Amino acid sequence: MRLNAGTPRDGIVLTQGRLDALRKAPSDDDPVATAALSLLDDPLAEIVVEVTGPDGRRAAAFALGSDLCAVILSRPTHDPELAAVTPESVPAVTARTVGLGPAPYVDIPPLTVPEADIDALAVPPPQISPALAAHPVGTALRVGDWRLWRLQAAAPSDEGDGSALGARLDVLGARGYGWWVLEESAEGVLLSPTTATALWRGLSGVLG
């Protein structure tokens, strides 16, 4: 395994039982793989992004260290893959996983929908509720290569009491159609238009 800047390459395909086997008997002659496996058990911080789209579900789970980050990438019809990237590569790997790309800013007021409307997108086969279909995001959902992504980051707090610091970013949209940040509210889930630039700032700021 090698330490990548940017796109993870030369990872280890995690066929059934492979990760457990590697943990029990890490290779003596692959220090990068050994460091990556160690980080899975004892990371400085963890970031997980789960993505749903018309072609299924994918995910990236990062275990961060100071100089190396282990990432397990999951995608439809493939076995998961363990790879090692530099910590500053996390935003770029995340952006590729979620399909972040140029889209117009859809300048209309936020929309609130029941949480069930969003959940219905996350479970295959995705169902588009009437409220979402009537909103501009509905166009992205009908004809775009849409993505619903949920990112969670967690790290132990400096208090040393076992508590954790966390960040969360939920997004729905599609390259070429628009991006909306999702926030829970008392009435449901609020969809607020945003830009790919603002989302990239959020991703770079998670570790920055």
Place this chain on the structure above:
Amino acid sequence: MNGLVLRAEHSLGFTLDAPDSWEAVHDPSPGVALALLAPEAAAFRPNVVATVGPTTAESGDLGAWQRAAADGLGESVDDFQLLDAEVDEGGFRQLAAYVDAHRSLTLEQWAWRWQRPGHDTLDVTLSATVPTLLYDVMADELATVAASWRPLGEAK
């Protein structure tokens, strides 16, 4: 001067402003008119580079110009990802990530056609480059530097 106190004036007839802690380098390489370098951060000097040259066929169509610029970057750097792009009547802005020398970098570009009174029209591109993990904290400052560009005589 938007709080920017370093004013770099270029012989082509424009100025760019930057914070006092930055350094201006004139004509650092062929085709590059001006480079403004921030102090080193994360073993890298974030920078804003001004490229000024004759108009091209692409720049007559701003959308085509933006796409050509992105395609050119995609062929010249590693792991290029176009993250955002917007075109308006004045020019285009695009945001991208790429890898150089094992560093993950973020590039933000602004480009427009510059009609110089009494002279030919030129294409201007400002390219801001920063380590990706510093982009969120530096984005506003980089955009302020880019927005300070003025034709000589119009500088405030």
